[in-house]
Structures are given as C-alpha cells and as structure tokens.
Amino acid sequence: MIAERPDWCVSRQRAWGVPLPIFINKKTRKPLRDKKVIDRIADIYEKEGSDCWFTDDIHRFLGDKYNKDDYEKLNDIVEVWFDSGSTHSFVLEKRKDLKWPADMYLEGSDQHRGWFHSSLLESCGTRGRAPFNSILSHGFVVDGKGLKMSKSSGNVISPEDILKNYGADILRAWVAASDYAEDLRIDKNILAQHAESYRKIRNTFRFILGNIRDNFESQKFDSIEIKNLNELEQYILHKIFILDSLIKENLRNYNFHKLYKELLNFCALDLSSFYFDIRKDVLYCDDVNSKKRKDCIVVLNIILDCLLKWFAPIFVFTTDEIYSLVSKDKKNIHELVFPQIPKKWENKILDDKWKQLFKIKQEANVAIEEKRASKEIGSSLEADLKITTDDKNFELLEGIDLAEYFITSKAKKIKSKNKEDLKIEVSKSQGTKCPRCWKILDNKCERCEKVIKDTI
Numbered sequence: 001m002i003a004e005r006p007d008w009c010v011s012r013q014r015a016w017g018v019p020l021p022i023f024i025n026k027k028t029r030k031p032l033r034d035k036k037v038i039d040r041i042a043d044i045y046e047k048e049g050s051d052c053w054f055t056d057d058i059h060r061f062l063g064d065k066y067n068k069d070d071y072e073k074l075n076d077i078v079e080v081w082f083d084s085g086s087t088h089s090f091v092l093e094k095r096k097d098l099k100w101p102a103d104m105y106l107e108g109s110d111q112h113r114g115w116f117h118s119s120l121l122e123s124c125g126t127r128g129r130a131p132f133n134s135i136l137s138h139g140f141v142v143d144g145k146g147l148k149m150s151k152s153s154g155n156v157i158s159p160e161d162i163l164k165n166y167g168a169d170i171l172r173a174w175v176a177a178s179d180y181a182e183d184l185r186i187d188k189n190i191l192a193q194h195a196e197s198y199r200k201i202r203n204t205f206r207f208i209l210g211n212i213r214d215n216f217e218s219q220k221f222d223s224i225e226i227k228n229l230n231e232l233e234q235y236i237l238h239k240i241f242i243l244d245s246l247i248k249e250n251l252r253n254y255n256f257h258k259l260y261k262e263l264l265n266f267c268a269l270d271l272s273s274f275y276f277d278i279r280k281d282v283l284y285c286d287d288v289n290s291k292k293r294k295d296c297i298v299v300l301n302i303i304l305d306c307l308l309k310w311f312a313p314i315f316v317f318t319t320d321e322i323y324s325l326v327s328k329d330k331k332n333i334h335e336l337v338f339p340q341i342p343k344k345w346e347n348k349i350l351d352d353k354w355k356q357l358f359k360i361k362q363e364a365n366v367a368i369e370e371k372r373a374s375k376e377i378g379s380s381l382e383a384d385l386k387i388t389t390d391d392k393n394f395e396l397l398e399g400i401d402l403a404e405y406f407i408t409s410k411a412k413k414i415k416s417k418n419k420e421d422l423k424i425e426v427s428k429s430q431g432t433k434c435p436r437c438w439k440i441l442d443n444k445c446e447r448c449e450k451v452i453k454d455t456i
Contacts, residue, residue, distance in 0.1 A: 006120060010082040017077030021045070021060065024072050032071060037062060064250040085118030088131035096205040105132040128442060136254055138180035157186055169315045170195050176314045196411055197264055201311070204267040205322055207276055208304045208356030211283045216326030219302050221342050230292055231399075233299045234347060235273055235354045239266070240306060245278040247310060247338075256275040263399055270305070274358075278405060285437040287451050305340050354398055357405070360387070360422065362408050367424045377428050380436050384430075385411035388423040 011020055018359055022042040023032040032297040041061050044052060053061075054075070059068045101123075107115055116135055123131040142148055143155040149158065162171050173194045178184045243266050250259040279296050286293040302324070312319045312333050338439035364385060371377045385408050387397065394415045403412035410428040416423070434445035436452070 010079045011076040012079050014077050017080065018050050018083055019080055020074055020076050021053065021061070022074040022076075022194070023058070024074055026070055026072055028392075031074075032066070034065075037066075046340075063413045081114065081118040082122060084115050084208060085120075085122040088123060088237055089126075092131070101130065102132045103134065105135045107135075107137060109137045111137065124426060124439065139183035142185055144181045144190055145187050146183065146187055147370070153169075155187075157188075162191065166191055166195055169318050170198055172314055172316065173198050173260070176256050178244075179257045198315075200268050200272065201264065201315070202318065204271055205304070205307070205318075207272070208300050209322070211325070212300050216304060216328075217301050218305060219298065220414075221302070221340065221345075224298070224302075226344060229295045232275070232278065233295045236270070236299055236348050237302070237345040238347045239270055241341050241343075242351075244306070244339070244341040260314065263307075267307070277407060281404060281407075281437060285448060285451065287454065290447070306341075308333055309336055309338050312336075352428075353396065356393070357400070360389075360393065360397070361406060363422060364424050367426045368408070371426045371428075377426075379438075380407045381409050382429050382440060385429045386425040386427070387411065387413045388416050388425070389413065390416050393422060403439075 006038075013406070021038065023037070024030070025032065034041065040063060041053075053073070057068070057101045060072055062068055062071065085338050088100060092098045092102055105116060105119065107366065107433050111117075114135070119132070133151065140148075143157075147153065147155060159171065164245065170191060174186060174191060175184075176442075177194060177197070224237075226237060229237070237244075243262060246260055246262050250262070282292050283295055308319050308323055313413050316334070319333050364387070367385075368377075368380050368381070372380075377383050385402065385406055387402070389397070392412055397413045402413065403409060405411075409431070429440040431442045432444065433440045436448040437445060439445060
C-alpha cells in the first residue's frame with residue numbers, strides 16, 4: 001500500500017478548511033520561502049485560529065520586509081487527511097501529560113487507508129518514523145444478521161434501551177465478549193445470552209459471599225503454606241495461577257474476548273460445576289473449625305479477591321458493589337491493581353493427576369445420569385459407586401475421598417483382575433438418609449451427629 005502509492009497532493013480547493021499559509025510572487029509565480037514569515041503565521045494561527053488568513057490584511061503576515069503589493073495569498077486549504085494525520089504533532093507534542101510517539105492508535109477498520117495511513121505518511125516524512133508504536137483497528141456494530149443498522153430497516157438498537165432493560169454491566173459484557181477484529185453483532189437474543197453468562201458469574205459471587213458470611217479477609221498470597229492445604233485446594237490455586245497467566249497474555253495482546261471467555265469458563269466450569277459442587281457438602285455440613293472447611297474458606301477468599309480485580313474493568317458496577325460490601329478499607333475496587341499470583345502455586349504434576357481424575361469423574365457422571373434418567377435413583381447422593389480399574393488408575397484414586405469427589409453416598413475402588421481400563425457400576429444406595437447432609441449411610445451420620453451435639 002505504501003510502496004506503490006502515488007505522490008500525495010496535500011492541497012484542496014474548498015471553501016472551508018485550514019488554509020495553506022503560502023504567498024505567491026506575482027511576477028515570478030514562485031512561492032515565498034521565508035522561515036520568519038512562516039513562524040509569524042504559525043504564531044498567529046496558534047493564538048487566533050486560521051480563519052484570520054481569509055479576513056486579515058496580508059501585511060500582517062508578511063511583515064515589513066516584503067511589499068504586500070508584490071504577493072498574493074493562496075486560498076487553497078490543507079487536504080483533510082493531511083490535517084488529521086498531523087494530530088500527533090499538535091496534540092501529543094504540545095501536551096505535557098502526553099508523549100510522542102503514541103503507544104497506540106485506535107480506530108475503525110475503515111482507517112487503514114484513512115487516519116492510520118495519513119498519520120504514517122506525515123510522520124515518516126517529517127520525523128522519520130511512525131507516530132505510534134502500535135495500531136488497533138476494530139469492526140463496526142451491526143445487527144444480529146450482520147446487516148448495517150439503519151432507522152429505515154428498523155434494526156437499530158439504542159444503547160439507552162439496553163441500559164434500561166439490562167443494565168450497563170451487560171452492555172459491557174457484550175463489548176468484552178465480542179471479537180472487535182470483526183464486525184460486532186448485536187440484537188436482543190445476543191444480549192439475552194450475555195445476560196445469562198452474567199447470571200452465572202453473579203451466582204459464583206453469591207455462592208462465595210454466602211459461604212464466607214461476608215467475612216472477607218484479604219490473603220497474603222506469598223505467606224500461604226500451600227503444602228498444608230488439601231490437595232483439591234492446591235489444585236484450584238494451580239488453576240488460578242494458570243488463569244492469571246492467560247489473563248495477562250490476553251491483555252498484552254488486546255484479546256479481550258478471549259480473556260472474558262477464560263474468566264467465564266473458570267466460573268462456570270472450574271468453580272460452579274467442579275470445585276463448588278464437591279465442596280458444598282464440606283461447607284454446609286462440616287464443623288466450622290474442621291481443617292478441610294477452613295482450607296476451603298481460605299481458597300474462597302482468594303478466589304473472591306482475584307475475581308473482583310479481574311472482572312473490575314468489565315463489570316464496573318457489580319464489582320464495586322461487592323467490594324464495598326466486603327472490604328474493610330475505604331478504597332474503591334478500581335483503585336486496586338491485579339493480583340500477583342505466586343509462582344509456587346503452579347503444580348504441573350498435580351495438574352496432570354487431576355486431569356485424569358476429571359476424566360474418571362466425567363465417566364462416573366455419565367453412569368449416574370443414566371440411572372437418573374431411568375428413574376432408578378433421584379440425586380447422585382442416592383447412588384453407590386463401584387469403580388473397577390487398572391493399577392494406574394487405582395493408584396491415582398488412592399487417598400481421594402471417593403464419595404466426596406463423585407458426590408455420592410458411598411464409593412469404592414476395586415483393582416481389576418483383567419487389567420481393564422475402567423468400569424463404573426452404579427447401584428441404589430441402601431441405608432438411612434441423614435436429614436442434614438442427605439447422604440444414605442449404613443448407620444447414623446457420625447459427622448452430622450457430632451456437629452449438632454457440639455453446636456448445642
């Protein structure tokens with residue numbers, strides 16, 4: 001585009017615009033080239049604006065050195081794209097709170113041959129380099145079918161209507177989730193989808209707040225003795241470490257839609273469908289001073305701290321409201337920086353182990369759902385699991401509270417005699433249902449009995 005373009009004619013014959021401060025000698029028809037004259041005109045333009053070129057006597061611009069009768073003013077104006085392409089000079093270089101070159105030029109995709117192009121040409125011609133370190137271009141807002149919005153088509157969606165029906169945070173969620181490199185589609189169905197995603201994220205916050213009883217304690221991440229935590233909590237901290245790395249990478253590359261997707265998946269899959277699902281029994285039924293529950297509360301506080309800071313640029317009002325409820329200081333959430341996740345939270349060995357455990361859990365869930373579909377059992381707590389597996393998986397399941405992990409009343413593992421990979425059998429649990437934890441056990445639930453006794 002640059003190498004093959006023709007010479008740039010920077011003048012235009014228009015009735016309005018920024019006039020070119022050029023004087024033509026009437027006899028020689030050559031332009032006057034005098035730096036003092038040019039500087040004088042520039043000073044006048046800066047103080048009064050350029051309209052004076054069309055109204056004032058030319059003697060004011062020429063000064064006493066030249067006879068005004070020997071010269072005529074050129075009434076051509078600066079080409080508008082040259083004008084806009086020069087903004088880096090009279091904005092960035094003139095303001096003390098800004099710097100040249102700009103870190104980034106941001107505009108729509110139509111500016112590849114417009115502002116981006118003219119700025120590059122002007123700056124390279126006068127300063128030998130681009131006026132920006134990087135550029136970012138984005139598409140345009142279109143309707144759900146990808147068509148241009150217009151009043152005549154009746155497909156215009158007003159931001160005011162979105163704010164009224166959904167709130168500002170839903171609109172911001174749509175912006176964050178959209179791939180700006182393409183045209184951004186929007187309609188009521190798309191907004192409804194983002195509202196549903198927001199609901200999942202909001203429910204994540206509600207679960208945490210409900211279980212820490214609004215007692216938010218900011219954790220010193222470096223001081224946490226991670227090896228003293230339960231293995232599941234160690235794994236979640238590893239997931240936070242990985243998520244933090246992905247967030248920072250996507251921020252550096254301006255991939256905001258990928259960042260939002262990672263956060264949404266963490267809330268919906270890693271937390272709600274996995275960690276919270278497993279730990280609900282501990283949070284609801286264990287003694288408040290049990291180590292497992294205390295470890296969980298520590299991790300919930302960490303999760304809340306991280307999520308509030310990560311989501312703050314997107315859900316401005318939601319995070320501000322939550323932080324104002326739980327924070328003991330007077331700072332605003334938007335005054336804080338992103339969390340610094342310690343390297344020691346990374347655990348690749350544990351990651352590999354729990355990926356395999358998750359595969360087993362998925363197969364167990366399928367087997368349980370089949371029994372539920374056939375009405376043989378109701379909830380998963382009505383199920384007993386028998387897991388027959390090879391030596392590798394048998395060792396993998398060692399030390400895991402299987403009933404807790406698979407969210408059943410009972411579960412046991414059996415080493416396969418035939419060396420088969422994995423076989424999961426589900427049967428209806430027999431015994432007495434605990435009215436507190438709802439587990440079906442052979443005898444009374446000793447845990448719940450003890451908690452009730454200690455509470456009384």
